[in-house]
Amino acid sequence: MGDWLAFVKKCPECSGINLFYYKEKGEIICKDCGLVVEDKMVEFDQEWREFDAESAAKKRRAGAPMSYTQFDRGLGTEVGKKADLYALGAKGKNKFFRLRKWQQRISTAIERNLKLALAELKRVSSYLKLPGSVEEEASRIYTMAVQKGLVRGRSMESVVAGAIYAACRRHDVPRTLDELSEASNIDKKEIGRTYRFVTRELGIKILPSNPSDYIARFSTSLRLNPETQTRSVEIIEQAQNVELTSGRGPTGIAAAALYVAALINGEKRTQREVADVAGVTEVTIRNRYKELLEKLDLEKEIKKTKKRI
DNA sequence: AAGACGAAAGTGGTTGA
DNA sequence: TCAACAACTTTCGTCTT
Numbered sequence: 001m002g003d004w005l006a007f008v009k010k011c012p013e014c015s016g017i018n019l020f021y022y023k024e025k026g027e028i029i030c031k032d033c034g035l036v037v038e039d040k041m042v043e044f045d046q047e048w049r050e051f052d053a054e055s056a057a058k059k060r061r062a063g064a065p066m067s068y069t070q071f072d073r074g075l076g077t078e079v080g081k082k083a084d085l086y087a088l089g090a091k092g093k094n095k096f097f098r099l100r101k102w103q104q105r106i107s108t109a110i111e112r113n114l115k116l117a118l119a120e121l122k123r124v125s126s127y128l129k130l131p132g133s134v135e136e137e138a139s140r141i142y143t144m145a146v147q148k149g150l151v152r153g154r155s156m157e158s159v160v161a162g163a164i165y166a167a168c169r170r171h172d173v174p175r176t177l178d179e180l181s182e183a184s185n186i187d188k189k190e191i192g193r194t195y196r197f198v199t200r201e202l203g204i205k206i207l208p209s210n211p212s213d214y215i216a217r218f219s220t221s222l223r224l225n226p227e228t229q230t231r232s233v234e235i236i237e238q239a240q241n242v243e244l245t246s247g248r249g250p251t252g253i254a255a256a257a258l259y260v261a262a263l264i265n266g267e268k269r270t271q272r273e274v275a276d277v278a279g280v281t282e283v284t285i286r287n288r289y290k291e292l293l294e295k296l297d298l299e300k301e302i303k304k305t306k307k308r309i
Numbered sequence: 310a311a312g313a314c315g316a317a318a319g320t321g322g323t324t325g326a
Numbered sequence: 327t328c329a330a331c332a333a334c335t336t337t338c339g340t341c342t343t
Contacts, residue, residue, distance in 0.1 A: 189321075249333070270312060281335055286314065 110146055113156065117142055120184075121160045127183045128175055130168065138167035145198050154194055158186045162194035166204060174209045176251055178279040211245065212236045214254040214278070221277045222269055224262055232261035235292065242295050248288065252280045256288030260298055266305045 118139055125135040141163040145151060151159050161184040168175050181188040199206060212233045219229045235257040239245050245253055255278035262269050271282040278285075293299055 192322090247332075252334080271314095272312080282313080283315085283336085284334060287334090290314095 124183045134167045138164040158194045161191045165195045169206045176279045211250040211253040228261045228265045232257040252284040264301045
């Protein structure tokens with residue numbers, strides 16, 4: 001028997017509490033009834049817990065963490081062993097070789113694809129200066145997409161871009177489709193399409209992004225004071241309370257809030273400047289801006305700072 | 310002269326029959 | 327599958343600073 005890794009879980013068939021994870025095949029099999037619970041399963045969590053450094057050292061089985069940014073996750077896949085052959089008859093041998101050939105073809109195809117794709121993924125995410133956690137998540141998403149055959153009929157690059165976009169959203173460090181498009185040389189619409197497709201097929205739920213998640217980044221590239229930043233986050237919160245935000249594009253709201261906050265704090269930026277970093281048009285800023293003034297009673301403050309200068 | 314404003318027409322995506 | 331629809335964009339003329 002090959003390498004079995006203990007994996008405690010309840011079996012849906014015989015309701016025994018001992019499933020086992022067979023490393024080489026990537027299957028979960030119930031030791032009692034033999035039910036294959038999940039094929040091509042990818043396990044993300046560690047199933048043990050660490051309470052201190054000492055027990056951690058005992059429980060950890062691997063040196064470097066298993067990383068999805070490595071195309072084979074650091075584990076090579078080898079199907080079948082020569083030693084197994086002694087147990088088989090002539091018929092069995094043929095089958096063995098046939099299966100192994102197929103499996104090798106499939107897995108090398110997948111691995112070649114992954115190797116290429118993850119290189120691209122690394123390139124794009126370092127271009128966008130994304131944190132490692134996001135890159136890791138994106139690799140994970142892409143790997144799952146490949147295993148589900150979702151790349152077929154789509155360019156590898158666009159799926160990579162879609163995976164990164166999804167990962168960014170999940171980690172609350174959203175990038176705009178425009179930025180992703182610039183980094184990956186893929187059409188904005190194409191990225192959006194594959195993003196929606198992949199998240200739907202993989203059942204990844206993503207909450208609509210919060211406008212304030214964009215504030216830090218936008219205001220940095222606009223060289224605005226921290227006070228302006230906090231002010232614009234406040235404005236966004238107020239806007240959310242009066243239902244000004246639902247249905248609107250979060251970047252537009254962020255841009256308008258930033259524009260107003262800058263006015264109030266006396267470090268005015270033109271609509272053009274804000275629009276450029278936020279990736280929206282001046283018109284959108286104007287519309288949001290108008291709504292903000294109407295509902296939030298900010299005009300007084302703007303006039304106040306105007307006088308002061 | 311640059312920036313802000315707003316009207317009008319066009320685009321891509323969502324929704325509901 | 328199609329049409330209505332909302333949000334957003336593009337374009338452009340006018341007003342304000």
